[in-house]
Amino acid sequence: MSTQFRSIRGIHDGLPEEVRSFRHIEETARRVFSRYVFSEVRLPVLEPTAMFVRSIGSDTDIVAKEMYRFEDRGGDDICLRPEGTAGAVRAYLQAGLTRSGAQRWFYIGPMFRRERPQKGRLRQFQQIGAEWFGVSGPVEDVEVLAMAHAFLEELGIPELAMEINSLGCPVCRPAYRDKLVAFLDARRVSLCETCNTRIDSNPMRVLDCKVGSCQAQLADAPEMASHLCGDCQSHFDGVKSGLDALAIPYVVNPRIVRGLDYYNRTAFEIVTNKLGAQGTVLAGGRYDGLVEELGGPATPAIGFAMGMERLAMLLPDIAAGSVDVAVVAIGDSVAAYALGIADRLRRAGCHVIHCGGGAAKRQFKVADREQARFVAVLGEDEMQQGLMQVKDMQSGSQQALGIDAAIAAIRQERS
Numbered sequence: 001m002s003t004q005f006r007s008i009r010g011i012h013d014g015l016p017e018e019v020r021s022f023r024h025i026e027e028t029a030r031r032v033f034s035r036y037v038f039s040e041v042r043l044p045v046l047e048p049t050a051m052f053v054r055s056i057g058s059d060t061d062i063v064a065k066e067m068y069r070f071e072d073r074g075g076d077d078i079c080l081r082p083e084g085t086a087g088a089v090r091a092y093l094q095a096g097l098t099r100s101g102a103q104r105w106f107y108i109g110p111m112f113r114r115e116r117p118q119k120g121r122l123r124q125f126q127q128i129g130a131e132w133f134g135v136s137g138p139v140e141d142v143e144v145l146a147m148a149h150a151f152l153e154e155l156g157i158p159e160l161a162m163e164i165n166s167l168g169c170p171v172c173r174p175a176y177r178d179k180l181v182a183f184l185d186a187r188r189v190s191l192c193e194t195c196n197t198r199i200d201s202n203p204m205r206v207l208d209c210k211v212g213s214c215q216a217q218l219a220d221a222p223e224m225a226s227h228l229c230g231d232c233q234s235h236f237d238g239v240k241s242g243l244d245a246l247a248i249p250y251v252v253n254p255r256i257v258r259g260l261d262y263y264n265r266t267a268f269e270i271v272t273n274k275l276g277a278q279g280t281v282l283a284g285g286r287y288d289g290l291v292e293e294l295g296g297p298a299t300p301a302i303g304f305a306m307g308m309e310r311l312a313m314l315l316p317d318i319a320a321g322s323v324d325v326a327v328v329a330i331g332d333s334v335a336a337y338a339l340g341i342a343d344r345l346r347r348a349g350c351h352v353i354h355c356g357g358g359a360a361k362r363q364f365k366v367a368d369r370e371q372a373r374f375v376a377v378l379g380e381d382e383m384q385q386g387l388m389q390v391k392d393m394q395s396g397s398q399q400a401l402g403i404d405a406a407i408a409a410i411r412q413e414r415s
Helices: 016-035 049-056 061-066 085-094 138-155 173-185 193-201 212-217 230-245 308-313 332-347 360-369 380-385 403-414
Strands: 046-048 069-071 077-080 103-112 124-133 161-166 264-271 280-286 301-307 325-329 352-354 374-378 387-392 398-402
Touching: 016 103, 016 124, 016 138, 016 308, 046 049, 046 085, 049 077, 049 085, 085 103, 085 124, 085 301, 124 138, 124 308, 138 161, 138 230, 138 264, 138 280, 138 301, 161 230, 173 193, 230 264, 301 308, 325 332, 325 360, 332 352, 332 374, 332 380, 332 403, 374 380, 374 403, 380 387, 387 403, 398 403
Parallel strands: 325 352, 325 374
Antiparallel strands: 046 077, 069 077, 103 124, 124 301, 161 264, 264 280, 280 301, 374 387, 387 398
16 A cells, blocks of 8 residues: 655664564563663653763764754754663763662663664664663673673574673873874875774774775784773773683674773673674673763763664564454344453453454454464353353364353463
């Protein structure tokens, strides 16, 4: 069927099959995260634009090119949130929780970026994120990595790889940055235009370039993990030994970087080779400088985020909920009675469809199409005697039962 409305590129409807996958992912996240005592928060979709300009940076692609930004009727400069961490920090500060001890949060909901759509990436996309405020040690980093690993493991997604790196800190990073810029300067003519821009603004981001010719030039680039100060090296060693103790497999990938200075020390990604070049499923890291950047006291923090669409692409199809009972009403006189029986079955926890009355043949076709396990046939005699003709669609057997006995028999079979 045609429609007069043109769809918006990169935005799509969540139809039942995809929503079943989303619900499975969400329920798994809530179940696993609760074991680590993370609490769910609900953050607004609309946020002040200035918050993202300050946290992400006005010269980044997210702010300069991708953010849905507008002035509302009251003259406020607002946007649809492009990511969740900055909003979580804002909520943490506005709630006055900086002196309330460590806070473990997670959130689920839509984010918005006007980026070029890729496989599993949309302009409105669903994201799960987790943030832990007020902790600074490698043990907490390992706990966050373990929670992310446990979540993906419980989802049953195969062939995932955890990659980690250390980004250093304000003590050791400046000297490394100078060495990296000198290395890159000598190769400017061989690097792409984006890399040339990043040499001056975010040189570590050059290491993350996906252009093959650039990667060839970067083969011998200095690595942050080889230039860590003593404290950062000790922290990174603690993370690795913790993962080893939990038997969580990982590799050190020196090309995992973040473009902003408030990220420090642990950075990580969980990747797959099943989604093409953009194979990151989950990414996160430590951001000890962000709370202070947004006006709060110096507060260590670590978190991660993942796109649900990309996760859903890696899951097998989630089966629709099965129909326990199809109610077939024979004759107009039992219409109200049949509605009441359907209601009683539902209140007893059964999944029930009412076949709509009318011709018996048509109603049985509905029950067959819906693949109902049982059919409850209700006619004038059944109504007068308080009975239900229960037909088992698997065995073909049929028996007349009292309402309570029928409900008990159906519930026993569905369990």
